[in-house]
Amino acid sequence: MNLPKDSNMALSERKQTHMDRGVVIRDAWPGYPLDLFTFPEHYLGDLECVYIPHGIIMDRTERLARNIMDDLGDHDIVVLCVLKGGYQFCADLVERIEVLCCNSSKTLPMRVDFIRLKSYLNDQSTQDLRIEGAENLPVLSGKNVLIVEAIVDTGKTMKTLLDHVKAFGPKIIKVAR
Structure with missing residues (x-):
């Protein structure tokens, strides 16, 4: 599989088929x-319904x-987990990839690194993005990078992160969210 030198297409922006559209x-919807x-009893008074079952x-x-x-099998990747929100999603995703590797002829050697983004001061959004764990980012040079983030709100923070990661010269950047 030939991978383009600079592919920044998010996995969620792939050409979608009827199998890829997701849950709408x-x-x-009443839930x-x-x-x-x-569920834990202490949630009883706080929950009205379940929108998306586990x-x-x-x-x-x-x-x-x-x-x-399908996109990256047999190519080493660096999984860049954005903490704190992305931790469980990243752990579940990496585990599923590992299981698929065990059950297929493809492998996907992975290294997982963690960063934390801060774009708020108290409860106010700021223009500045502080990246904790950025000292590990030079390892991204020439690598296939998968950024795993739980929530992308306006996209400003993700765009800034993508620009920052691009500065290290990765081969490919993909985003899972």
Whole structure:
């Protein structure tokens, strides 16, 4: 598989097929009733319904892992996990990729690094992005990079991060969110 020198297409921006569209939740969706699920008792007064069951989230995470394997299988990658929110998603995604590697002829050697982004001062958004863990980013030079982030709001922070990561000269940058 020949990989383009500078591909910045996010995995979520891939050409979508009917199998890749994901789960659509309409604004009027009432959610699933709580009696269908078990959850810690101390949440009882705070929950009204469940919008997305854990199983659906894990199925989508596995689908994303398969997409990553299709795109990058047999090429070393550096997984750059954006803390704190991205930790569990990243752990689940890396685990699914490892399972797929065990059950296929493709391999995806991975190194996982962590960074933390700070663009808020108290409760106010600022123009400045502080990256904790940036001292490890020179390792990205010439590598295939997969940035794993849980939530992308306006996209400003992600754009700034992508520009910062590009400065280290990675071969490919992809974003899983």
